[in-house]
Amino acid sequence: MKQILSHIDATLETSLQRLFSLLRIPSISAQPAHAADCRKAAEWARDTLAEMGFAARLSETTGLPGVIATHHEAGPTAPHVLFYGHYDVQPADPLNLWHSDPFDPQLVDGPRGKRIVARGAVDDKGQVVSFLEACRAHLTMTGKLPVRLTVLLEGEEECGSPSLAELLTKERENLKADFVLVADTNMWDFTTPAITTSLRGLAAVEVTIKGPSRDLHSGLFGGIALNPINALTRILGDLHDATGRIQIPGFYDGIAPVPDTLLASWTQLGFNPRAFLGEVGLHTPAGEADQLPLAQLWARPTADINGISGGYQGEGTKTVIPAQATAKLTFRLVPGQNPQQIVKNFETFITSRLPPDAKAEFKHFGAAPGFSMDLNAPFMHAAREALAAEFGKPAALVGCGASIPVVEAFKTHLGLETLLAGFGLDDDCIHSPNEKFELACFHRGTRAHARLLAAFAS
Incomplete structure (x- = not known):
């Protein structure tokens, strides 16, 4: 693990270059004029995964294609993880409020160091690439992944996932796994990782x-x-x-x-409702x-x-x-x-x-319906250990008042539980102008994903 983490640190600049190449593709699923761009983003993901050694392909739907990739060299007895992400992004409007071209990614200074600014920087291209770079580090240093891994990338998450049920039904046999890992959520704060244990x-x-x-x-x-x-x-x-x-x-x-x-976990988070509401004038x-x-x-x-x-x-x-x-x-x-x-x-x-x-x-x-995670699930224990090892503190066990429909879809169509562990922040401006992903969050997220993969193997 020390060698894998050192490799991630040493190749951060190259990882950023790969992320930027994906961010430059305006894969706006809600706008039919960008259908070709969405397909281009899907092909970018397919080709990137294939270059890493995955068996990767597009899975066509009546809408935009899904990307499915497998790497099972860990052997038939290794745990099987299904990673989910999406390659599509929200429209960039209103353009006049952006400080730079939303599809010309920039690395700019911020109060927490450098930050990546672009549409899709954190939702969800940055988080997807963070996971892929962790896989790349394992493959480079050891020649294989510690778990059997299937990657599923969707192209319509930002427009309501109209073809997701079709995709999951069509690929049900190919998507069998022990559980799903989703990295499309936030940390509690800049220094504290989080596992989202419930959704409304x-x-x-x-x-x-x-x-x-x-x-x-x-x-x-x-x-x-x-x-x-x-x-x-x-x-x-x-x-x-x-x-x-x-x-x-x-x-x-x-x-x-x-x-x-x-x-008990919530009472230790130091949540200040007056400050939280104060940001919206309440x-x-x-x-x-x-x-x-x-x-x-x-x-x-x-x-x-x-x-x-x-x-x-x-x-x-x-x-x-x-x-x-x-x-x-x-x-x-x-x-x-x-x-x-x-x-x-x-x-x-x-x-x-x-x-x-x-x-x-x-x-x-x-x-x-609402969703809640089994706090005693084996993958839950592994995730908490891996995140604590990377951040030097326990992960906050948080809820989310919103809904993530894909979680229910995995339960309904595949019978799988979902682990929600992402590395965004509340101020990342998702769906808004000047969306960003802190460079430190991208970097530590990659390291944490590498630890997660190893922890799941045990």
């Missing part, structure tokens, strides 16, 4: 309340006619009680308490009053109104009682909750409160 799921729904057959004059009909906006906002006002607890019947059914191990946690702030972020479900529309929206005033009103809502869900049941219960919550003459219609936009 998501259910999205739209409700429309309809009343009169047409918009009405509020003078001629006001006071006697049903106003759908009034009805909708009154009902939605009942979603939370005064303590922040959600009032949908059965909403909390199935939720397990946070393990003591995680609670100060006071607004979730369930009896929950820790980090639990509100990571381990408790939410019910949020994302938008309300109805009636007159233009300048000035228009004295109208609208014919209908619509609200869009999302529910962030935690392990144990049934997304379909939550949506059904929400519909009952609405319809049971409708006034006479009101009718409710619903649209659904998909639902996925």
